Amino acid sequence: MSESQIIEADLVWTGTSFERDVRIAVNEDGVIASVGKVDGATTRRLERKALLPGFVNAHSHAFQRGLRGLGETFPKGEGSFWTWREAMYDLVERIDAEIIYELSKQAFSEMLACGITTVGEFHYLHHDQSKAGYTFDEVVLKAAADAGIRIALLNVFYKTGGIRKPLGRGQDRFATPSLEAYWDQMDMLAELIDPATQSLGVVAHSIRAVPLDDLVALHEEACKRGMVFHMHVEEQPQEIIECIEAYHKPPMALLNERLEISPFLTAVHCTHTADKDMDEFLASGGNVCICPLTEANLGDGLANVPRLLRNDGRICLGTDSNSRLCFTEEMRLLEYGQRLRLQKRGVCVDGQGNVGTKLLEMATSNGARSLGLKVGKIAKGHHADFATIDLDAAALKGWTETTLLDTLILGTGNEAIAETCVGGS
Amino acid sequence: MSESQIIEADLVWTGTSFERDVRIAVNEDGVIASVGKVDGATTRRLERKALLPGFVNAHSHAFQRGLRGLGETFPKGEGSFWTWREAMYDLVERIDAEIIYELSKQAFSEMLACGITTVGEFHYLHHDQSKAGYTFDEVVLKAAADAGIRIALLNVFYKTGGIRKPLGRGQDRFATPSLEAYWDQMDMLAELIDPATQSLGVVAHSIRAVPLDDLVALHEEACKRGMVFHMHVEEQPQEIIECIEAYHKPPMALLNERLEISPFLTAVHCTHTADKDMDEFLASGGNVCICPLTEANLGDGLANVPRLLRNDGRICLGTDSNSRLCFTEEMRLLEYGQRLRLQKRGVCVDGQGNVGTKLLEMATSNGARSLGLKVGKIAKGHHADFATIDLDAAALKGWTETTLLDTLILGTGNEAIAETCVGGS
Numbered sequence: 001m002s003e004s005q006i007i008e009a010d011l012v013w014t015g016t017s018f019e020r021d022v023r024i025a026v027n028e029d030g031v032i033a034s035v036g037k038v039d040g041a042t043t044r045r046l047e048r049k050a051l052l053p054g055f056v057n058a059h060s061h062a063f064q065r066g067l068r069g070l071g072e073t074f075p076k077g078e079g080s081f082w083t084w085r086e087a088m089y090d091l092v093e094r095i096d097a098e099i100i101y102e103l104s105k106q107a108f109s110e111m112l113a114c115g116i117t118t119v120g121e122f123h124y125l126h127h128d129q130s131k132a133g134y135t136f137d138e139v140v141l142k143a144a145a146d147a148g149i150r151i152a153l154l155n156v157f158y159k160t161g162g163i164r165k166p167l168g169r170g171q172d173r174f175a176t177p178s179l180e181a182y183w184d185q186m187d188m189l190a191e192l193i194d195p196a197t198q199s200l201g202v203v204a205h206s207i208r209a210v211p212l213d214d215l216v217a218l219h220e221e222a223c224k225r226g227m228v229f230h231m232h233v234e235e236q237p238q239e240i241i242e243c244i245e246a247y248h249k250p251p252m253a254l255l256n257e258r259l260e261i262s263p264f265l266t267a268v269h270c271t272h273t274a275d276k277d278m279d280e281f282l283a284s285g286g287n288v289c290i291c292p293l294t295e296a297n298l299g300d301g302l303a304n305v306p307r308l309l310r311n312d313g314r315i316c317l318g319t320d321s322n323s324r325l326c327f328t329e330e331m332r333l334l335e336y337g338q339r340l341r342l343q344k345r346g347v348c349v350d351g352q353g354n355v356g357t358k359l360l361e362m363a364t365s366n367g368a369r370s371l372g373l374k375v376g377k378i379a380k381g382h383h384a385d386f387a388t389i390d391l392d393a394a395a396l397k398g399w400t401e402t403t404l405l406d407t408l409i410l411g412t413g414n415e416a417i418a419e420t421c422v423g424g425s
Numbered sequence: 426m427s428e429s430q431i432i433e434a435d436l437v438w439t440g441t442s443f444e445r446d447v448r449i450a451v452n453e454d455g456v457i458a459s460v461g462k463v464d465g466a467t468t469r470r471l472e473r474k475a476l477l478p479g480f481v482n483a484h485s486h487a488f489q490r491g492l493r494g495l496g497e498t499f500p501k502g503e504g505s506f507w508t509w510r511e512a513m514y515d516l517v518e519r520i521d522a523e524i525i526y527e528l529s530k531q532a533f534s535e536m537l538a539c540g541i542t543t544v545g546e547f548h549y550l551h552h553d554q555s556k557a558g559y560t561f562d563e564v565v566l567k568a569a570a571d572a573g574i575r576i577a578l579l580n581v582f583y584k585t586g587g588i589r590k591p592l593g594r595g596q597d598r599f600a601t602p603s604l605e606a607y608w609d610q611m612d613m614l615a616e617l618i619d620p621a622t623q624s625l626g627v628v629a630h631s632i633r634a635v636p637l638d639d640l641v642a643l644h645e646e647a648c649k650r651g652m653v654f655h656m657h658v659e660e661q662p663q664e665i666i667e668c669i670e671a672y673h674k675p676p677m678a679l680l681n682e683r684l685e686i687s688p689f690l691t692a693v694h695c696t697h698t699a700d701k702d703m704d705e706f707l708a709s710g711g712n713v714c715i716c717p718l719t720e721a722n723l724g725d726g727l728a729n730v731p732r733l734l735r736n737d738g739r740i741c742l743g744t745d746s747n748s749r750l751c752f753t754e755e756m757r758l759l760e761y762g763q764r765l766r767l768q769k770r771g772v773c774v775d776g777q778g779n780v781g782t783k784l785l786e787m788a789t790s791n792g793a794r795s796l797g798l799k800v801g802k803i804a805k806g807h808h809a810d811f812a813t814i815d816l817d818a819a820a821l822k823g824w825t826e827t828t829l830l831d832t833l834i835l836g837t838g839n840e841a842i843a844e845t846c847v848g849g850s
Contacts, residue, residue: 353501
């Protein structure tokens with residue numbers, strides 16, 4: 001842990017605007033002790049910099065960084081999510097502990113370079129070639145620690161290769177054969193993690209990979225333990241068709257019926273979710289994680305974001321396949337996808353009609369809510385996790401305090417992110 | 426002009442792949458003399474670099490760089506292209522020669538930093554506050570020269586504020602009252618430009634801004650002079666409705682009927698063009714310029730790209746409003762927009778089904794065709810304009826010769842562009 005310190009920058013984002021003359025006291029645990037008029041001398045002056053809360057990446061599969069630039073040739077004509085999944089399984093089959101460590105560390109390091117300070121790692125690739133033991137769980141935690149990123153290891157329960165189907169090629173690397181084995185491993189991990197920067201969450205991979213009874217039991221136990229719960233929901237129409245065939249309703253309707261939806265639950269994607277199912281899910285406080293770049297790359301489609309927002313939907317963002325790591329681009333593409341779909345401007349807006357603050361909320365505090373962490377805000381009691389903006393970046397030129405956030409989010413990639421700070425260091 | 430030189434990099438893009446052990450001889454005019462096995466000693470070795478042809482930005486309004494981050498608050502609810510245009514006119518009214526110089530130089534410098542070596546500057550902001558003389562034409566040329574970018578100044582004819590309507594607020598800064606005055610100015614500019622890096626093209630702003638007879642006469646004269654001709658076409662549905670009311674058919678049908686379409690003609694946007702009109706335009710060799718980031722920001726919508734490609738459409742790319750300058754993101758968004766629209770992967774593909782080579786063709790040689798310039802290829806007789814790729818960039822890690830292009834285009838922003846070279850220097 002670091003020493004206690006007082007940090008000062010030209011501008012600090014305090015929730016709704018950038019402010020000057022704001023100093024941040026950080027205690028020796030890396031937690032913000034106070035913000036504003038702080039007693040004592042500044043110990044760290046960030047010149048020509050603005051501070052944002054570090055971005056919270058609520059959904060990542062770090063190892064898929066190994067697919068960047070692969071699977072983009074379609075000799076048989078067009079491709080789909082499912083042809084892409086075959087390429088992903090090819091990668092899975094050749095991964096050993098060293099490869100997953102290198103790929104994960106690479107992805108986490110690139111995340112930090114784009115301002116992400118917390119990753120929700122939706123981790124389903126548990127086993128090495130031997131398929132014995134959950135070798136890769138610890139490797140991913142070590143990669144996160146070595147890269148220096150805060151991680152919520154969202155450990156995945158994965159049992160079937162499709163509804164009532166045995167596991168297929170590659171999927172034996174993901175297998176969690178029983179709830180008992182799953183929770184034994186979670187108990188072991190709970191002992192292992194560094195509580196200063198690491199936490200655990202519970203995941204049912206998808207309706208394809210988890211029998212309904214297991215899903216219900218898994219979620220009940222997660223609730224009992226007060227742990228966040230994530231699940232892939234309705235990314236592809238085919239999943240919905242298969243679920244209706246098996247259970248007579250789509251996945252989201254099934255979740256609404258069988259689980260106690262709460263702010264602890266995050267449904268990832270929801271690209272094709274019916275409005276009424278979504279309304280019900282949101283009314284119970286559920287979170288939705290959208291992964292704009294990955295959903296575009298995979299040709300998933302565009303969710304009905306205005307409907308989500310009208311119902312006060314807590315949208316958070318994820319980099320998912322990590323085919324490109326840039327969180328401003330994720331924010332921008334969320335809004336731009338909707339502008340293209342609806343042929344109007346200003347879809348994701350806050351109460352004052354501003355785009356930047358709404359997108360930033362999704363990229364920070366909404367992600368924090370989804371992962372159950374005190375991050376995503378520069379406020380007392382929150383971890384001192386910051387993204388530092390270079391006010392002299394060429395792409396920002398012309399900024400004013402009022403326009404800086406919109407200029408950053410809509411006008412820049414990673415070139416304006418100077419550095420990131422996790423837990424004060 | 427520079428000395429003759431022999432350039433060597435780890436990898437050189439030769440049209441369909443990256444190759445090793447390729448050297449490039451550049452003559453003292455900054456033109457490629459030979460590529461491949463070149464006699465003589467290497468004068469410039471680019472270590473850990475790959476060379477691509479510099480990107481060709483076929484459509485820019487450089488001064489709109491001044492709007493970056495502005496106009497993204499929508500207090501009355503949603504916005505549109507037309508509310509954005511009001512913000513643009515606000516900027517226009519406060520621009521003087523110094524401001525347009527600074528904004529243009531800023532935009533051109535940022536373009537170079539993202540690998541763009543040629544800009545087609547669709548220049549309609551001609552006048553300062555006095556409205557006398559075409560003061561800003563020379564200012565924009567000077568800004569390009571000072572930034573070091575190759576420019577095709579696409580000088581705009583602009584006469585009406587809507588079909589058969591007088592000019593409105595701000596638009597008197599754009600006015601070109603007669604064809605005679607327009608060509609007088611073009612003759613003056615032809616004397617002024619530096620032929621090594623500057624050229625001229627002819628533009629009718631849009632069907633809104635140019636009476637039909639003037640459009641026909643302008644295009645005829647451009648053809649006589651062998652000059653390229655650009656025009657905004659069917660970006661917004663409202664333009665099509667007004668055109669049908671006035672002329673009983675949409676803009677593109679009117680162009681097909683009244684102009685001799687050829688590879689010298691580029692229609693910019695074509696977001697809402699009817700398939701049959703597009704087919705006819707393409708059959709005559711016309712180019713289409715798509716501006717993915719701007720069309721997304723403005724909520725224009727998505728063109729029917731598969732139809733364009735099925736008819737061998739020569740799509741080139743433009744950064745238009747320059748709200749974000751990143752040419753890999755432009756390429757990526759062209760493909761991703763279509764994947765989202767069609768829910769499939771691999772829309773823009775070459776004959777072998779590859780995405781990267783097709784997008785690169787649009788970003789280079791197709792742009793060169795649209796601007797009538799010998800650029801966009803690393804080949805004998807072409808200007809020595811290169812984008813240099815940093816092979817050690819973190820975002821590229823894991824590249825192979827086969828995957829490098831896809832990794833660059835789909836996986837990086839500007840962080841992998843090391844430097845650019847225009848005319849060999």
